[in-house]
Amino acid sequence: MNKKNEIIKKEQSSAVEAAPSAEPGPFLEWKYKFNEKTGKYEYESIELSNRSALTTKNIKEALKRTTGTTDAAIGERILNNAAYGMSAERQDSRLNQVSSMLSALRPNDETEAMLLGQFLALQDSGTKCLRLANLPNQGFYHVERLFLLANKLLNTANQTMQTVLKYRSGGQQVVQVLHVHNEGQAVVAQNLSHSSNGARACEKFQELNPLDHCGAMHGKK
Numbered sequence: 187m188n189k190k191n192e193i194i195k196k197e198q199s200s201a202v203e204a205a206p207s208a209e210p211g212p213f214l215e216w217k218y219k220f221n222e223k224t225g226k227y228e229y230e231s232i233e234l235s236n237r238s239a240l241t242t243k244n245i246k247e248a249l250k251r252t253t254g255t256t257d258a259a260i261g262e263r264i265l266n267n268a269a270y271g272m273s274a275e276r277q278d279s280r281l282n283q284v285s286s287m288l289s290a291l292r293p294n295d296e297t298e299a300m301l302l303g304q305f306l307a308l309q310d311s312g313t314k315c316l317r318l319a320n321l322p323n324q325g326f327y328h329v330e331r332l333f334l335l336a337n338k339l340l341n342t343a344n345q346t347m348q349t350v351l352k353y354r355s356g357g358q359q360v361v362q363v364l365h366v367h368n369e370g371q372a373v374v375a376q377n378l379s380h381s382s383n384g385a386r387a388c389e390k391f392q393e394l395n396p397l398d399h400c401g402a403m404h405g406k407k
Contacts, residue, residue, distance in 0.1 A: 212236040213289035214248050218278035227276055235286070252288045254295040264299050271307025273314045283310075298350055305346040312339035 212234040218227040233240055234248060246256040253261035268288070269280035287306050293299035319332035 213285045216278045216281045254293040254299040268303025301350045308343035312336045
């Protein structure tokens with residue numbers, strides 16, 4: 187095995203070791219109890235979904251996975267704001283639904299957590315409209331309106347997720363240039379961003395393919 191292959195093997199093994207586990211960690215669950223005097227469900231306790239010990243460290247780790255922060259006050263506000271948009275009637279159901287789903291989506295910080303909370307609320311409302319539209323004995327007008335509303339909500343949810351992905355990538359946009367020769371053979375250039383690195387890559391590609399016009403992308407004539 188030559189030295190180059192040894193380096194590649196080491197890089198691959200290091201990447202595997204550094205990669206996060208695909209198995210999501212435990213999330214926080216809220217327990218509410220019905221108060222007969224007030225006629226309302228009221229907060230009783232909190233625990234981890236896997237029923238592990240409720241230590242300060244475990245709570246902070248679960249909160250970080252769910253809201254992107256270890257600050258309990260900020261994390262609680264993020265969860266409550268996201269829960270308000272969910273369709274379940276009970277507060278504990280909304281909180282637990284948001285807590286479990288956000289933990290699965292793994293926000294990296296508070297901004298991602300808020301955006302992902304919006305995504306979950308829009309997705310939940312959109313699927314609720316689809317469910318209502320499929321109920322029997324409904325007039326065509328109501329079915330049509332519900333399907334249109336579901337379409338708008340789910341499209342907005344998809345746009346919100348695209349915003350999250352763009353935020354995670356730092357807003358970088360990648361363009362791939364495909365040059366087709368007269369003989370019908372295609373050469374794909376390396377990914378070109380709108381940065382100076384992308385410009386240099388485009389110039390190098392032009393050296394190899396003088397007939398290509400990708401220079402126009404950077405204002406060259």
